[in-house]
Amino acid sequence: MIADAKLNGSISTGIAVAKYMIDPNAKQTNEQTNKLKGSGTERILLIQTEASPAILMNTPPEIAAKKFMNTVVNWNNNHRPGRPKPKSHWEHRVISFHPDDKQKLNAQGAFTIARQALRMVASGNRPALYAVHGDTDHLHVHLLYSTVNETGKIHNPHADFRIWESAMETLEIEHNLHRVNKRLACSATDDSRRPDGTNPGTAEYRMTQRTGEKSCKEKLRNIINTAITECKSEPEDCRFFEFLNSLKKHRVSISANIQSTGRIAGIRLHYGIFSSSGIKASSLGRQFSWNQLSKAVGFDHNKTYNTGLLQLTDHRMSKWLHDEDNGMKWMRKTRRRFKSLTRTTTHNKPINSQGKRPLISASSSTSIFASPEFPVDYPEWLKQYIQALARAVNSEIAARKIADQKMHEFINNAINLFIEIQLLGIRNLTKRHFNKTHKIHKNINNTNTTPNFDR
Template sequence: MIGKIVKGRSFKGCISYVIDAKDAKILASEGVLETDKGSIINSFYMQSLLNPKLSKCVGHIPLAFSPDDKERLTDQFMERLAKEYMKAMGIENTQYLIVRHNNTSHPHLHIVFNRVDNDGKTISDKNDRYRNEKVCKQLKDKYNLTYGKGKDNVNVQKLKGAEQTKYEIYHAIKAALPKAKNWRQFESLLDKQGVSIEYKRKGQTDEVQGISFKKDNHSFKGSDVDRKFSYSKLDAVLNENNHSQEQQIIIPAETQNTGSNLSENIVSGVADALSSVGGLFDIQPSNQGENEAEYLRQQALKKKKKPEKRRVMRR
């Protein structure tokens, strides 16, 4: 079970997409006239006028399920899951429409709701993406639903907007991480894929507390892209990559006494390896930690440095 949070401005576009799909079936509704599509759209629109300042009044959440659960997912069960999901997400006292689609291999439904509730108040979207993941997991555990096979199997091309960008960032990080042995290399590899890194620091210090990744106009915290991509976990992987590289170029003890020529060749080879490993950024393994800290410190100073104000001479 996976939920996707979407907010928009047009009830007409959203409801037309949901209802006009092949084999679409309305499972439940609240506060709307179901006589025809136009009546449904008008019902949502009229209530949105209670809070005209809210520009994105359309709430749209597709809920997708594993094909392995298809036999269990009757209309009644899917309606129950949708209503429990809405309650846990705080989507209450408002209009909604629950529509099941049968046009894909995996069972899924669409929840359309008015973010302007029956009293004219706004349905909160605070931390909604985090809450969405939490609620989906709770329902999967409660009803023993099948967990998906992970982000690697998601068809990114079928996604749109911020969700598509987040998955593109995920794949970029996953591809770059094994190849980097420090943050500078990691940044360089991501930059080639159009992804930049922003560090969150503690107060006015250089201590890094968090990390965000940005591509195009979308930015995500590392843990939002994937739980494995928090700053501390990424830092641990990069340190391990560096340690593994150092281990690979250590001279085996048993080869040190097999002859001067052999030893010289080995030492020469190790020197070449060190040069090729560190040459890109002129960082040697022996002082890797110091250079890494200095690099992050310099990055922080660049962001903090402000242009000097020009003084105007008074006469």
């Protein structure tokens, strides 16, 4: 498939092009339309319109062309009120099929593919005129469409032939049509083109040519394809598990964007130069996007179970598993209430060879919480995950134990202090009472014991 013969211009030129598209005789004197005419007698196989009144067979071509162009101009004016008009109200393209495809396609099929291509290149709804011609060896479709969609956006991308070439390549694969060997928008050599029709980016292609080695992206593609092939030999409910295991063997990690609703919005792959921040799977090609990948590896067969697998094998979880702080660094970030406890446990601890104080020693950890035992069929990553949880729990228990011990000492000190205060108060009260009693007895001894009733 080839998309060429781009035309645009004045309204009168647009009318001439539309008339040529729908006129069986097509005797035009317009310079641009003469370039479109085939060598044989023009024969119109099918005429279709979108967002525009249908063209009747008994309507003269010139009148029908003027009506369609008026529809395009009115559409553009109505959808861009108060804004500048487009430089050209219309645009024209021709999509040509290989002669071998003529046996696979009829006029209706060619029209369907042309409409699909237009929607891939120029998004949105817009008035469009399609005319399928069969006067040459290769079936071809003329497209005349408005440059303004229903939102008022003008279709005028830079170097849009690359967009058309990409759409042609995609549709060739989708409809099993003849593949064009070389395209202007593709890389220089055919061997660098991928099976899904996409091509390596400029930086990736240049690096491959310079070093003579496969890029990290290409290695990732090969690993993923191998993992897909291996998992397809398993039952459907085990494919995704086997897919993750295969990636793990090649040291490829996954981090998923799991929304609050449980929907997977996409995944990132961590491998090679992308180990730290990762790379979007869709950046490797359309076939590696999550929508395509999830179908290939049977993710949808058991969503709940497979989503749990994604959470357990998350790359960020793996980083936490191998944290020398036994998971407490992660705990400090997510559970602020343990901040003071972790500070208490790390105080006066010996510094290790890395210059860090361990939160809890291995001996104290194992004495508080025994190491778990696993069934034989447990995968290694799951064992590591449970062991890391055990280490984190050990650290928390030890911290709680130390905190409880300090709290117990504090309470004992407080009780002892309170007892001392009570004893001191009792002694002071007794002393005051003794002094008062002693004073009374002294006064009695110093006075006459015989009462004076005269007073």
